[in-house]
Amino acid sequence: MENQQKQNWFEKAKPFAAVVLIQFGYAVMDVISKDALNKGMSNYVFVVYRHAVAFLVMAPLAWFFEKKARQKMTLSIFIKILVLSLIEPVIDQNLYFLGMKYTTATFAVTMTNMLPAITFIFAWILRLEQVNIRSIRSQAKVAGTVATVSGAMIMTLIKGPLLFGTHGGNDQTQNNGTSTQRTIMGFIMITIGCFCWASFMILQAITLKTYPAALSLSAWICLMGTIEGAAVALFMERGHPSVWSIKFDIRLLCAVYSGIICSGVSYYLQGVVMKSRGPVFVTAFSPLCMVIVAIMSYFILAEQVFLGRMSGAIVICLGLYFVVWGKSKDYGPEDPNTQEPIVEMDNTRKENLTCCTHGVTTATNLGNGNTTPSEEQV
Known part of the structure; x- marks a missing residue:
C-alpha cells in the first residue's frame, strides 16, 4: 500500500516537475539570448541555428526510441507540422526576440504571462477546456484570465518610479528599456507572438491525438522550422552575409543551449504533459520563468525594475493563481464525496x-x- 501511494504521488508530480523544468530552461535562455542580441546577433539567424541544433539532437532520439510508436505520415499531419513550424519557431520566436530588443529580458518574459489566458480562451472556444459559468472554479478561470491581461496592460503603460537598479544603468539597457514608444512596439510584437504561441500549443495538442509520437513530432517541427526560418532570414538579412558567421562566444552558446533545451526538450516535454493535462496547464507556470529572469537580469544584465511594471507582474501572478486553482479539479478521477461548489x-x-x-x-x-x-x- 505504501509503495503504491509513493508511486501515485510520483505520477502526479511528474507533470509539475516537467513544466517547472521547462520554465527554468526558458529563463536561462532569455538572459543569455538578450546578451547575445545586445552583442549584435541577428534574431533571424539565431532562430535558424537554434532549430538546426534541436533537429540534430532530437532526430536520432526519435528514430531510436519511436520506431514502433510512429504513425504513418499523412498529408493532413504533414500540413499541421508545416503550420506548427511556421507559427512558433518562425513567427513567434522572431517577434519575441525583436520585442526583447526593443525592451528588456524581464519585460519580454513578463509579457508572455498573457500566454495562459490566451491559451485558455482558444481552448474554451475549441471545447478543449471545461467551463461551467455557474461553477466557482470556472468563474476563477475567467476572472484570472481577465486579471492576467489587465496586468500586462499595466506593465506596458505604467512604468512608475525606479525600485531596483541604478539610474544610470548601462547604455544598452537605457536604450532598450526606457522609451515609451519602443516599449509599445515591443508590447505589440510580443503580444502577437503570444497569440502564435497559444495557437501552437492548441494545434500541437490536436496533432498529438493523430500522431502521438512526441519525439518524432518535435524533430519534424524543428526541421521544418529550420527550413522556413532560413528562408525568412535570407530575405530579412539580404546583403549582410556576415550575420551568419558565428564564433565560440555567447552567440554559439545561446544557439546550442536554446536548440537543445528550449526547442528540442521543451517541445517534447510539453507534448507529453499536454496528453494528460491539456495545453492550458503547460502554459500556467509562466510566472516562475518571470521571477527567475528578473533576478538573473538584475545581477547579470544590470536591468532596472520599476514600480509600475512590478505591480503589473503581481496582478498577472494573482490572475494566474486563480486560473491554476480553477483547473485543479479538472484532472484525475473525481472523488464522489467531494462536490464542486456551485453558485446558488x-x-x-x-x-x-x-x-x-x-x-x-x-x-x-x-x-x-x-x-x-x-x-x-x-
Missing part, C-alpha cells in the same frame, strides 16, 4: 424551477396511468 440561485428562481419541475413530473406520471404522485414527488 436566489429563492424566487429556485421555487419557480421546483414548481415547474414538479408539475412536469406529475403530468408525465398521470399520462402514464399513475393516479397518485410517487414518494419521490412528495
Whole structure:
C-alpha cells in the first residue's frame, strides 16, 4: 500500500516537475539570448541555428526510441507540422526576440504571462477546456484570465518610479528599456507572438491525438522550422552575409543551449504533459520563468525594475493563481464525496424551477396511468 501511494504521488508530480523544468530552461535562455542580441546577433539567424541544433539532437532520439510508436505520415499531419513550424519557431520566436530588443529580458518574459489566458480562451472556444459559468472554479478561470491581461496592460503603460537598479544603468539597457514608444512596439510584437504561441500549443495538442509520437513530432517541427526560418532570414538579412558567421562566444552558446533545451526538450516535454493535462496547464507556470529572469537580469544584465511594471507582474501572478486553482479539479478521477461548489440561485428562481419541475413530473406520471404522485414527488 505504501509503495503504491509513493508511486501515485510520483505520477502526479511528474507533470509539475516537467513544466517547472521547462520554465527554468526558458529563463536561462532569455538572459543569455538578450546578451547575445545586445552583442549584435541577428534574431533571424539565431532562430535558424537554434532549430538546426534541436533537429540534430532530437532526430536520432526519435528514430531510436519511436520506431514502433510512429504513425504513418499523412498529408493532413504533414500540413499541421508545416503550420506548427511556421507559427512558433518562425513567427513567434522572431517577434519575441525583436520585442526583447526593443525592451528588456524581464519585460519580454513578463509579457508572455498573457500566454495562459490566451491559451485558455482558444481552448474554451475549441471545447478543449471545461467551463461551467455557474461553477466557482470556472468563474476563477475567467476572472484570472481577465486579471492576467489587465496586468500586462499595466506593465506596458505604467512604468512608475525606479525600485531596483541604478539610474544610470548601462547604455544598452537605457536604450532598450526606457522609451515609451519602443516599449509599445515591443508590447505589440510580443503580444502577437503570444497569440502564435497559444495557437501552437492548441494545434500541437490536436496533432498529438493523430500522431502521438512526441519525439518524432518535435524533430519534424524543428526541421521544418529550420527550413522556413532560413528562408525568412535570407530575405530579412539580404546583403549582410556576415550575420551568419558565428564564433565560440555567447552567440554559439545561446544557439546550442536554446536548440537543445528550449526547442528540442521543451517541445517534447510539453507534448507529453499536454496528453494528460491539456495545453492550458503547460502554459500556467509562466510566472516562475518571470521571477527567475528578473533576478538573473538584475545581477547579470544590470536591468532596472520599476514600480509600475512590478505591480503589473503581481496582478498577472494573482490572475494566474486563480486560473491554476480553477483547473485543479479538472484532472484525475473525481472523488464522489467531494462536490464542486456551485453558485446558488436566489429563492424566487429556485421555487419557480421546483414548481415547474414538479408539475412536469406529475403530468408525465398521470399520462402514464399513475393516479397518485410517487414518494419521490412528495
